Amino acid sequence: MRKVTLRNLVAHKVRLFLSAFAIVLGVAFVSGSFIFTDAMGSAFSGIISGSTADVEIAPEGANEFDSAPDGRTIPDSVVADLEQLDEAAEVDPWNQVQAMYVVGEDGKVVGGNGPPSFAFTDTDTRALTGRKITTYVAGDRPTGTGEIAMDVATAEKGDHQVGDTVQLVTPGDPPTLEVELVGLVEFGEGSLGGATLTLWDGQALQELFFDGERAWSGISLTAAEGVSQQQLRDAAAEVLPEGVTARTGDDMVEDNEEGLQKILGFLNTFLLVFATVAMVVGTYLIINTFSILVAQRSRELALLRAIGASRRQVNRSVLTEALVIGIVGSTLGLGIGFLLAQGLRALFGTIGLDLSTAEFSIEPRTVLVSYLVGIGVTMVAAYLPARRASRIPPVAAMRDDVALPEASLRRRLIIGTVLLVAGIGLMIAGFQVENGTTGLTMIGVGMLSILVGVSLMSPVIGRPLVALLGATYRRTFGTVGQLAAQNSQRNPRRTAATASALMIGLALVSLMSVLGASASASTDKALKAAITSQFIVSNVVGSPFSPNIAEQIRDVDGIEAVAQFRQAPAEVKRSRVFVGASDPDDLAAASDFPVAVGSMTDLAEGAAIITPEAAEEQDLAIGDEFQMNFPSGPVDLTVVGVFGVNASVPANYLVSLDTFEQAGLAPLDSFLFVEKTEAADADAVRADVDEILKDLPTVTLQDPGEFAEQQKEQIDFFLNIIYALLGLAVIIAILGIVNTLALSVIERTREIGLLRAVGLSRRQLRRMVRLESVIVAVLGAVLGVLMGVAFGIALQRAIADEGIDVLAIPWDRLLVFVGLAALVGVLAAVLPARRAARLDVLRAISTE
Amino acid sequence: MTHRAETLGLPRSDRRVAARTVALRKLYGQGEAEVHALDGVDIAFYEGEFTAVMGASGSGKSTLMHCMAALDSPTDGRVFLGDTDLSSLKDKQLTELRRDKIGFVFQSFNLVPTLTAKENIELPLSIAGRRPDPTWFDTVIDTVNLRDRLGHRPNELSGGQQQRVACARALMSRPEIVFADEPTGNLDSTSGAEVLSLLRRSVDEHGQTIVMVTHDPVAAAYTDRVVFLADGLVVDELRNPTRESVLEEMGELTARAMA
């Protein structure tokens, strides 16, 4: 019996290779996700431990993993107090400025969209790792306000050498600086992951960005011989003023690691969701391959039964084949996953995440999961066909036309309906659940259940579509078309399974298209309502910029008003909210946010105007007092107004600029709403403002339309990444079509010979195979697009109150998908059709 | 033996040749395993004649049919269909030739399972994008006596009915010649008789040219002429055969082979 199994593996190697390929791709996705997130984790762990000292001192709340840019400082006197401590060997006070961009020789910002950019005080602090945080590899330390050092990677990317004059975009005043690069440093742990780092003389940084005040963003302490981190922390805490805290390095690292693992966990889950989709699609391919192989071998299997093989032996023989495929596929998949992880590194590299020095290793956990998933899926997928094989009665060996015992369509319909209903139920329940992860999981599993349910029912559901296509074929392609249409209906289950694989892929692609289009449309609508000013100044990378820009624009001729708008996250009664800050007079002059109750002019320090939604959620009314928690601590606010229902303020709560500063938030602008005077020429004003902004590659002036386009580009960018990730599932589905067609061609060898004998030309034969392929592809695509649209509508409805309140269905794009699917059908048929056309007529006729 | 083969290959004055072969050879395999399936066959089949090809198993009957029906290419020698030399044609032209000028009936598995009987009958025509001539269609259907089965698919037809459908398909395009390789080999005697008398009638009533391979002297007796093959060579022929004369000839040939 083992011999039979092995012979079969060898005899069907091409077909089995194709189904193994599905496993390879799926496992590659799984292992690639793990390998990549592991690499990312080790890279960032290195950054964390390589930049943390024994004890770190900072204003309360500024030391957290996700703290926002913070303008608060520690007075210099604290440094002197700390230096008195015997426990501290080194006391290194430092300042940090975020959003300090380096402009490359090409005039573009180094690093681009993703990673952060810091300016730091140049210190000799040792990190927990024992190494210095930064080590000079070239040049000297910077002195005075005109010199900097920077990390080697940034210098390389910006094409800067020691001695060059380098342009910086600062978050302060002035917004751009020209400085001399005097030194290059290496980060202790090798890579900063794409972040850019500039190092400054301590006093220079304070002069430029801290009003010349001798105050520090933080202080790093190195423990003296024999002093533990805890001892040092406790000693330091004794002398610290209120509002300033000390934390041990280990504690911070642990905290940061936790936050990091959470983010990586999200990323990993995100990638694994797509891997799962690919696996599900691959399962269809494997089920189909095995079903067809079993069908083709049914005579042989029956013979085995007739000469005494038991049911179990037949069953086991098929499952052993699956096991071998699973092992081979998983092994290959693991290897390709490693390559895929490199691909992901390149993909993330495009958004500025530099992992070029990260270590890509295959952890035992990755190996284990890969084999479990690969072998598990293959075995599960082969189980049904194997069971069916074992049910072949021995007498079938004597019959000419062996019909395999198959589950009736009715049973499929019933199971399909159950899955469908269960899936819909799960989705609806998922929408009600408060907990985000549980809810999303329920919605995801619900969708999958619906898709599988529909795929079970698709032999029935797809009938009208196939009939329609068949009729069109007959009219257009005559007999060849008719033959193709009928061939596709010979094994409705096979066609349905093949089409279903594509359906699942396309359903998700269409779903994302609908959500993407809806997000775009919603953004468009929201921005049109929010940006009532003539122009908006914003930062392309989304990070805030120097308030000096607003000052300069105010001086331009023909400018009526410039409203600075700042944004920050905060908490009100434990729930996360977005707070905006602006000057009430400027905002009233430059934009149009109707206030229903109260008045914009009442927005003084300690006052807040809130949106109707926020009012309802927090049960707040005019005159109410409430507490808003910023990282630095709570601020008491009074509600002085409620916005109108149709006021699209880019925040839930609006406070004054003073309130933000009181909360210790760095004085950085997120947007400027710019309004020109009636008389002024728009183009002239624009040209003048552009002149101010020309040295700031990241900050641009746009009209609302342009701004909306830019926002939508970001949505498209994200969408494209998702398309790329779903692409793998679609590729597997296409492989499925190739495989099924190839197997069908083999199965119909005799018939093909006959058709050729009675005069069907090779061309006609190829067309016949192609047309059949197109039917399968289009069936899958149409079902997929319909499902995707249905899911899209459901999801959009569900998240309508989270900003995506406009439903947009991109029919043109969806039609393109169907068109592309037809094309894919044609392409998938190339090899099988060629194979069919090449068949020798006589040999084909005489095959058994 | 040789002189007989030559005389047999010559066209007779009263009938035109529908198809003929000249020194036709077909080799299979190489070296030790080399088989001369056809070892220099010269033979002509005449228009409006029903010819049977007989011979022991492995004597090359099927190979001859395949080579003449443009399903296989000879190793050496020529095949003429009317005046057309098949060796000069490319695959595409051969395909068209099969479609338009040649009819073929196999021993079994003659029909496309997804098509109805009617669609199967019209298949060569519809592949070519033509419609059947309605009167001819009626004539053929009446000849094969299948009118009430036209809408059925092959798996709903008996073996004899299936073969009659195959014959009807072979006749429908009015080919210059029909090759039938043991068309009754899988049938019982009644069904076989149905098919044979159908072929006979199409020769008598419509002047169809038919070449049929058979092992059955009874079947051979339906024909005008029997050609005997042995070891890839034409060894004998009979005109106006009867069951008895065929049996007698077969016995003689067997005896000669034994000697």
Ligand SMILES: Nc1ncnc2c1ncn2[C@@H]1O[C@H](COP(=O)(O)OP(=O)(O)OP(=O)(O)O)[C@@H](O)[C@H]1O
């Ligand atoms: N594809 C092939 N490869 C090798 N040898 C072949 C092939 N086809 C036929 N032969 C050989 O050629 C010879 C003639 O075969 P052919 O099929 O023409 O015989 P036949 O007279 O039709 O026999 P039967 O009455 O059994 O059908 C045989 O010896 C056979 O073994």
Ligand SMILES: [Mg+2]
């Ligand atoms: Mg034969």
